[in-house]
Amino acid sequence: MRFPKYSLIIIVLIALIGVGWLIKNNKTRQNTIVIQDKEEFDNQQARIDEIVNYEVESYVENLFVPWEIVFTSPNRILVTERNGKIRVIENGTLRSQPLINFPEVSTISEEGLMGLVLDPQYESNKLIYTCYAYAEGQDLFDKVVVLKDNETYIEAQNTIIDRIPAAQFHAGCRLGFGPDLKLYITTGDATQKELAQDVNSLAGKILRINPDGTIPEDNPFPNSPIYSYGHRNPQGIDWHPVSEIFVSTEHGPSIIDGPPGGDEVNIIKKGQNYGWPLVSHEKNKEGLIGPKIIFTPAVAPASGTFYSGVVFPQFKNHFLFGGLKGEGIFRVVFAENTPETIVAYEKLSGINVGRIRAITEGPDGFIYFSTSNRDGKSETRDGDDRIYRLVPVK
Secondary structure, three states: OOOOHHHHHHHHHHHHHHHHHHHHOOHHHHOOOEEOOHHHHHHHHHOOOOOOOEEEEEEEOOOOOEEEEEEEEOOEEEEEEOOOEEEEEEOOEEOOOOOEEOOOEOOOOOOOEEEEEEOOOHHHHOEEEEEEEEEEOOEEEEEEEEEEEOOOOEEEEEEEEEEEEEOOOOOOOOEEEOOOOOEEEEOOOOOOHHHHHOOOOOOOEEEEEOOOOOOOOOOOOOOOOEEEEOOOOEEEEEEOOOOOOEEEEEOOOOOOOOOOOOEEEEEOOOOOEOOOOOOOOOOOOOOOOOOOEEEOOOOOEOOOEEOOOOOOHHHOOOEEEEEOOOOEEEEEEEOOOOOOOEEEEEEOOOOOOOOEEEEEEOOOOOEEEEEOOOOOOOOOOOOOOOEEEEEEOO
């Protein structure tokens, strides 16, 4: 096919503009810290007695898309694999047999066995909660199930919330207990973006329920588990150790439903509308809550945790999340006196293990994270998937 002369010129100009835009917006992909409040950032740095350099250490290998990492004790870890198994790591050794397998889990693409969290009273009741996708006819749904941890095996107790719309893409589903001891659940828009604005649907929301599945009386919508709405696919949640602000990461559009990029870090507030699909990227409208940070090109934020340990003083109270497409760990620094203000963010250097999904702080103060290289979206490496950890340089 031959293009008219002017058409070729226009195509070239568009390509050049696109390349320039990518370079301009690619700061976090080049391990460069982005400082938004230099004075506050410098003040925080000045109070750090020592910066402890880290190195990446392989901890466990040969997992299948480990989606969540939970410590039940300093020497015991539970891991969800997306294909339906909960595995146990004891004293650094991955046991060959899963503690439980959910054969009904749907694993067409991105959905599967996902979030996992301990009950706030785990030490006495040994209860844990997990979320997984399953098929019902032609439809997919998420459900949250209560489990009993019997050390050598896990048994299902009951389902506390069900029929959350899901799909092979945008299925959520991260779990977390807040400072209020309520269970929070992230849900994706199930590739039906209009559902994110529908408060009669559980898709594209962050939900809040009591541990027994009942709805808290102070939820923003009467008789509804919905806490916030207008989300595309949030997959990381945690609360600041001091201010207790509620922070979430969220995947932005990916060509099929909008311009690529626009990944978000949000501060979540009760009853608020976070805009999807009415707005995305830098666009916003009155009455909608805009993101605190936008990542374009996409980094695909898949998790989130605040670091509260003492091993790495330079990360104290900073928010860390794993990036799938970004293939790294990202750090977000919050202001100390105005906790909803972000003063800096960066992609940490020296972490070259591929797609990173789950991230958590261990009881030892090390930072544990999992790869997602067997999810069909990248080349696998020997030993994939793995759990790694950041440890002090020896």
